[in-house]
Amino acid sequence: MLTPDEIAMRRKAIGSSDVPKILGLGPRRENGRPFRGPLDVWVTKDTASRPGMQLDENDEETDELPPPMIGHLLERTILDIYTRQTKIVVEPGRTVRHPTIPWAVATPDGLASQFSIGCECKVVGARMMHEWPRDSLPAGVEAQCRWAMGVTGRSRWDVAALIGGTDFRIYTLRREMDIERELIRQIEVFWQTYVEGDCEPPTDDPDELQRYLRYRYRNGGAESCLRDDSERTATTVRRLAEVKRQLATFECEEKTLENELCRAAGDHYGIEGPWGRFLWIPMEGRVRWRDVAETIAAGPPATEIVERFRGKPYRVPQLHLAKAKARPNRSRPVVANS
Template sequence: MLDHNQWLEARRKGIGGSDAAAIIGLNPWATPYTVWADKTGRIPPKEDNEIMRQGRDLEQYVADRWMQETGKKCRRKTKMLRCSDYPFALANVDRWVVGENAGLECKTTSIMNLKKFKGGEFPETYYCQCVHYMAVTGAERWYLGVLVLSQGFHTFVIERDEDEIQALMDAERDFWKYVELDAPPPVDGLDPTTGAINTIYAGDTEDGIIEIYGKENTVNQYLTIKQRIKELDIEKERIEQQLKEELQLYEKGICGSYQINWKGQKRRTFQVKDFAKDHPEIDLDRYFKTSEFRKFEIKEAK
């Protein structure tokens, strides 16, 4: 059985179930670019945290609860799986259901995600992961057991759909070409991609200036959008001013089907400079966090 570090290294050699949703744009915390950067070793693996640890530690509990809820049996499957039809796809499944051509995915999530399970719904990321596993294993269905901490336990079943599997595998195959070519997928303007780019190109920079060819229209587009955003921010502020004039000293106002709030609030802030002036004998340097980053801007060349 692989330890956690060996598992992280092995999953870089193919697309895992947890990568599937990001590749097709359904994961708010990851994008095709971040998955590519991870697979090609350009960014470090995600640091282990308490949420991830609880998910691993409670996996057996979720499996036990699922067996109690359904009356079915399941067993652990520790081997990382591949199939010849989709050699780029990996499956590290949580459990295999005894007596069925089916698997079980065990999930633990926070109470903050409770609303995602209203009316028999569940997150799209879970669905993509289960479809991915059915593609790799050939399973007829995939079960899902979800523990919402301190709130309840949910069970779902996803039946095999060949069209869904083919669509996902086609997208994964196209994505894997970027990994094989060591060339990044198109950027998308999303925060995770920005974070990955900033990580990849952090650190020591090169001296001098490079010539960027064929991107003048892109630069003009950037500057035009930046100006439009500035104008829209001013327009938004003007409208807000109009509505504040209507509210005057009232905290709430009704306008058709909308309620407008302008409530008084208090915020306490620590005045570092004043404290340092009053207590010059205390060294405050160790309380400051230093962050390194690269500032991006465009200006007229001289």
């Protein structure tokens, strides 16, 4: 875990874990929006008008992304497995600063004591496994590692990943200066424009904006309401009420229709027809991550602990509509002038 000095240091700089969020390369929800974005990073940094806020990374405990607390607790175990497989001894890293760029820092999970190698530990939940092919890293993880290589000067970075609780993999990246320079250039634009410029970065993600507003006004203790008789606010309230009514109706209808198709599928994998496919997908039971965290100190291997707290298997309905066939282009071809 970060020390108070490291937290203060990171409020005045960009760390490795900030990079994929700034670039929009982090893990995404089922709706396609990232878990964290540029505004989430900006609010944690000191600007001319306010100190950075320390966000609670565990305020969204989801099955798609195990809470960061779990990753921190499993780091030592993952590093031990990494050392057993590679014979490379690594020690937990501390926050370090780039030798020439004061606003660039990194907190490696591990640094080899005898080689120019750094190590990143990742705990990947069942619903994020699809983003981890065996031959390449997710773009956000690669960006995070390349940033750490640039800050520490290490020529190689290994990612030790525990996938789905049982599949342990090691990915290797070599330092590439062209990629590193471009990465620094893009992050420098963010730093100068929004942090040094003390300007709130724009976002079209309502979840990200809601998190920002929640943290910005989290200390509000007023007991009286703001009086607002404007027509603009009244229109917004009426529209919100109508949207909530529509959502409740649609959610009920969605469940009813899904249930009808699940009943029709029965024990089959799903249903298919000219309209596409409706799948009722078997899923592994969900892992009770909090129980894993509370048990991890007892000593059994991490994989045994994860399986002990995995729930019963379940199924998830999914609809895949058939793609519309392209219509023939009946317009006259364009002829280039000779």
